[in-house]
Amino acid sequence: xxxxxxIPAALSVPEGENxxxxxxxxxxxxxxxxxxxxxxxxxxxxxxxxxxxxxxQTSGRLNASLDKSSGRSTLYIAASQPGDSATYLCxxxxxxxxxxxxxxxxxxxxxxxxxxx
Amino acid sequence: xxxxxxxxxxxxxxxxxxxxxxCSSQSGHNTVSWYQQALGQGPQFIFQYYREEENGRGNFPPxxxxxxxxxxxxxxxxxxxxxxxxxLYLCASSTNSGRGTEAFFGQGTRLTVV
Numbered sequence: 001x002x003x004x005x006x007i008p009a010a011l012s013v014p015e016g017e018n019x020x021x022x023x024x025x026x027x028x029x030x031x032x033x034x035x036x037x038x039x040x041x042x043x044x045x046x047x048x049x050x051x052x053x054x055x056x057q058t059s060g061r062l063n064a065s066l067d068k069s070s071g072r073s074t075l076y077i078a079a080s081q082p083g084d085s086a087t088y089l090c091x092x093x094x095x096x097x098x099x100x101x102x103x104x105x106x107x108x109x110x111x112x113x114x115x116x117x
Numbered sequence: 118x119x120x121x122x123x124x125x126x127x128x129x130x131x132x133x134x135x136x137x138x139x140c141s142s143q144s145g146h147n148t149v150s151w152y153q154q155a156l157g158q159g160p161q162f163i164f165q166y167y168r169e170e171e172n173g174r175g176n177f178p179p180x181x182x183x184x185x186x187x188x189x190x191x192x193x194x195x196x197x198x199x200x201x202x203x204x205l206y207l208c209a210s211s212t213n214s215g216r217g218t219e220a221f222f223g224q225g226t227r228l229t230v231v
Contacts, residue, residue: 105162
């Protein structure tokens with residue numbers, strides 16, 4: 001059974017800091033890994049998608065890495081801003097034959113990030 | 118390109134009642150998944166529909182059921198509501214594309230069972 005763990009559970013930093021959020025998973029046979037952002041009471045916004053064959057993806061101030069063999073991913077946020085305050089969730093999708101579009105996402109419990117001015 | 122939309126946004130039901138939640142998938146997406154998110158927890162997979170057939174189910178009882186329509190929109194039905202069913206229900210749509218099955222989520226339906 002795939003289990004996903006996110007560390008830390010909560011993080012509070014001053015504006016401008018660079019920070020790292022961690023995600024680990026127990027079954028390395030993943031198809032891809034996705035990082036999401038969730039504002040309070042809202043849905044999930046996709047930030048980055050990393051395929052199992054990739055090592056990292058970048059979007060603006062965000063960089064996500066993947067080490068499938070060790071079951072780890074990190075989300076790096078550069079020059080944090082108060083607007084980055086949200087819950088960050090990682091989710092893994094187990095492998096599917098032929099890359100077909102199926103397979104549930106297994107989520108971690110999230111990291112609650114607060115960036116104060 | 119329209120995103121994933123869910124309705125209603127909020128709902129209050131009494132224990133024992135039945136509820137139907139709706140989801141319109143993103144244009145061109147043929148797969149819809151439903152998740153339940155309790156307060157302070159990560160989303161939990163309920164089930165997934167691909168081309169109108171259920172092709173994956175999480176650890177949820179049969180009173181959670183669904184449908185997918187020819188236009189790929191979907192419904193989640195919950196019978197005999199229990200207090201523990203109170204949660205945010207999220208719908209996600211995806212398709213196997215060059216981006217490799219990226220899931221896009223709606224804004225969710227907040228269900229409160231009293």
